[in-house]
Amino acid sequence: MMKHLVFVDGNGQIFNALKAALDCGYRVSFVQSAEFQYYEQSAQSAALLQQLNAVIVLPRTTDAELVYGALRTLHLSHPVDAVFSLLDLPIVAVSHACHRMGVRFADAAALARARDKHTMRETLHASGIPSARSARVTDLDAALSAAREIGYPVILKPVSGLASIAATCVVDDAHLRRAWESAEARISAFPEDVRRNLGGGLLIEERLSGRMFSVELARRGSEQFLFMLSGRDRNAFDETDVLGITMPALLDPQQSREAVAYANSVLDALGFEFGFFHIEMMWTKNGPRLIEVNPRPMGGNMPKLYEQLTGKSIFPALFALHLDEPVDHGIDPNWGVVASWRMRTAAPTLGPVKVDWRTLLNNDPDIVNVTWDPLAATDGAIQDQALLGRFQIRRRDGATAVADARRLLAEVERQAGIELCYPSDRFLPADRPLTPA
Numbered sequence: 001m002m003k004h005l006v007f008v009d010g011n012g013q014i015f016n017a018l019k020a021a022l023d024c025g026y027r028v029s030f031v032q033s034a035e036f037q038y039y040e041q042s043a044q045s046a047a048l049l050q051q052l053n054a055v056i057v058l059p060r061t062t063d064a065e066l067v068y069g070a071l072r073t074l075h076l077s078h079p080v081d082a083v084f085s086l087l088d089l090p091i092v093a094v095s096h097a098c099h100r101m102g103v104r105f106a107d108a109a110a111l112a113r114a115r116d117k118h119t120m121r122e123t124l125h126a127s128g129i130p131s132a133r134s135a136r137v138t139d140l141d142a143a144l145s146a147a148r149e150i151g152y153p154v155i156l157k158p159v160s161g162l163a164s165i166a167a168t169c170v171v172d173d174a175h176l177r178r179a180w181e182s183a184e185a186r187i188s189a190f191p192e193d194v195r196r197n198l199g200g201g202l203l204i205e206e207r208l209s210g211r212m213f214s215v216e217l218a219r220r221g222s223e224q225f226l227f228m229l230s231g232r233d234r235n236a237f238d239e240t241d242v243l244g245i246t247m248p249a250l251l252d253p254q255q256s257r258e259a260v261a262y263a264n265s266v267l268d269a270l271g272f273e274f275g276f277f278h279i280e281m282m283w284t285k286n287g288p289r290l291i292e293v294n295p296r297p298m299g300g301n302m303p304k305l306y307e308q309l310t311g312k313s314i315f316p317a318l319f320a321l322h323l324d325e326p327v328d329h330g331i332d333p334n335w336g337v338v339a340s341w342r343m344r345t346a347a348p349t350l351g352p353v354k355v356d357w358r359t360l361l362n363n364d365p366d367i368v369n370v371t372w373d374p375l376a377a378t379d380g381a382i383q384d385q386a387l388l389g390r391f392q393i394r395r396r397d398g399a400t401a402v403a404d405a406r407r408l409l410a411e412v413e414r415q416a417g418i419e420l421c422y423p424s425d426r427f428l429p430a431d432r433p434l435t436p437a
Helices: 014-023 043-049 064-077 091-101 108-115 117-126 140-150 173-188 192-197 253-270 302-310 315-322 357-363 398-416
Strands: 004-008 027-033 054-058 082-084 134-137 154-158 168-170 202-206 211-220 223-234 242-247 274-284 287-294 337-344 367-372 387-395
Touching: 004 014, 004 064, 014 027, 014 043, 014 315, 027 064, 054 064, 064 091, 082 091, 082 315, 091 108, 108 117, 108 253, 108 287, 117 134, 117 202, 117 253, 117 287, 134 140, 140 154, 140 173, 140 202, 154 173, 168 173, 211 253, 211 315, 223 253, 223 302, 223 315, 242 302, 242 398, 253 274, 253 287, 302 337, 302 387, 337 398, 387 398
Parallel strands: 004 027, 004 082, 027 054
Antiparallel strands: 134 202, 154 168, 154 202, 211 223, 211 274, 223 242, 242 337, 274 287, 337 387, 367 387
């Protein structure tokens, strides 16, 4: 009998996930929010939706009762075998609905602890797990007091985030005042339900210093599945902006083992025994420290990068996890390393950007993909910090991938006569092992 998979809302990867489920031969349904959609629709995505078993549009997907009603409707037509959500905002509501349905999903209480970053850090501290200091604040005066107590620089961000929206590193009182005003303006632009799900107030958090990376893993009771450690390469001008991803991360085997052990201790403390996780961390002078737990597979461009490196999609592993089937996982050092970097302007351009990509691509077959943002095709000047496009480059090891990616950025700068942003902390000694064991 054909298994019935239901997706409740999603991020920019939702249509790739839906297509992967169809390609695997499943019956697929989709529950959307009318109020807020964190993905772009197109003629291609509309055609994909026509292939689904059903599409239900709810006023919002953060209401557990509405989600339960949609799942019941779908279940009465064709029994539901598994439910997924690729978006953080509705995930607690989806968990409650799945519990009532008797469909396995990550625990709602654990999800709520992970979504509330202040509660998450309090939980870790209570469990003896080292973590950054933080304070939940509801007004600017409280924010200033917390920042002075923790010590500048600090991170200002929503209590329950959405990507890196309204997150910034602030260095003094004046900067915090400006950042607070900007964060309030950005958050107030969202619909009321979204604002409520971003948490009450804002968070002042200790700034962690080091190399940022993420651990992609899943749990199913006593079973654990590791998929990837991914380097997250930050903009030297704005450390909350991730310029690129490197797979695998540039960590040595011992660091990789410590990172995975730390990630599992975090999941244990939060109460997760089931789920798929994208766990962002910093490798500090004291070892791994948590940034945040995202109870879903990797987002953004990462699934595509993972497939370019491994030759397989991440989504069948997600389906197998929920369907209680064998899960294909692991990291093979023979894959090499693939890096994806954004091309972002570091200063306004004096005119249009022109690059001979044909020559660059012909000279390097391991540049596996190049995409230009429509902004890059404009006939006029382009502003500071504008995204021009991105490229993916594949090499045998991390040191070579990093060096060649930097050279490619430099060649784009030379041809276009512009200045681009570079990651802030890319280099490691060339003789250091860079592939996880």
